[in-house]
Amino acid sequence: MPEDPDDLDEIGEIPPEGDFLGLPAWLCRKEAARVEVVPAPYEAGVSYGGGAARGPAALIAASRQVELYDRGLGTEPVRRYGVHTGPALAFAPDEPPASVLGRLAERTAAAAAAGRFPLVLGGDHSLSPGAFAGIALARPGDAFDIVHLDAHADLRDRYGGSPHSHACAARRLLEHPACGKIWQLGVRSLGAGEAAFLRSRPGRLRTWFAEDLSGDAWRRELAEGLAGKRVYLTLDVDAFDPAVVPGTGTPEPDGLSWRLGLEIGELVARAAERVVGMDVVEAAPVPGLHYSEFNVAKLLYLWLNRFIRLPPPGK
Ligand SMILES: [Mn+2]
Structure with a gap:
């Protein structure tokens, strides 16, 4: 992260030392x-x-502090798979959403x-339909469930007059011909429509609303539902309790604990035939408060x- 908070507005800039996890x-x-x-x-x-445009640089910077030893697995798994960090996409301020x-x-x-497993670092949630479309393009004829x-x-079908708003992400995903079922977890705010x-x-x-995520019924249903499925995952970091991830544009009280977030990933990995890619969106760094991106980066690694x-x- 740049030292001067004003520099944070340099959208698209990745720190010069900027490889994810500092590998x-x-x-x-890449090869x-x-x-x-x-x-x-x-x-x-x-x-x-606002601030989600600063998410990728902050997440990459935070990821470089993540310990590579995975206590649950007893190894440093990344040494056997490797991570290539591509250049940041650059966006013009008036670029049409379709572009x-x-x-x-x-x-x-x-x-x-x-x-390669695509890990898209947003940015706001309006990006997810684009990332998912790319997965579908690469595997024509396949269908995917989305967690x-x-x-x-x-x-929402439209928000602020636009069908491409971050408030419409799941609706657009659901419309994609390669999208099977969408499994939502941690929701605690929605409109009547x-x-x-x-x-x-x-x-x-x-x-599953946040209060539904207790007991074992949801765990069984999710595991059975994802069995044999190829799965795409979209993580809006505001799914977490703001105590875990305070740096986000539209926070909501309550939400996932750190451990529950980790467990959901473990459950999806075990249940699905394969996880084919994911995006993480709506991380909006708060200057001087860096644990928010660290927690997300550590979760992504695990x-x-x-x-x-x-x-x-x-x-
Ligand atoms: Mn959200």
């Missing part, structure tokens, strides 16, 4: 890495607090087609360790 060069080589980080510092429009989404889809598709962690249902829409699509939408399937050691 040695041999683990960052060998199994993961590609796609920084997408983009905000379509701000409905409350933004199309360019993100191209980048995501290229990574996926080359066998969506968010404080908000994001099911979204509540009605949700009730009208019982076969394609399963929403999730990647479980999403990337490795051959048994020694092979």
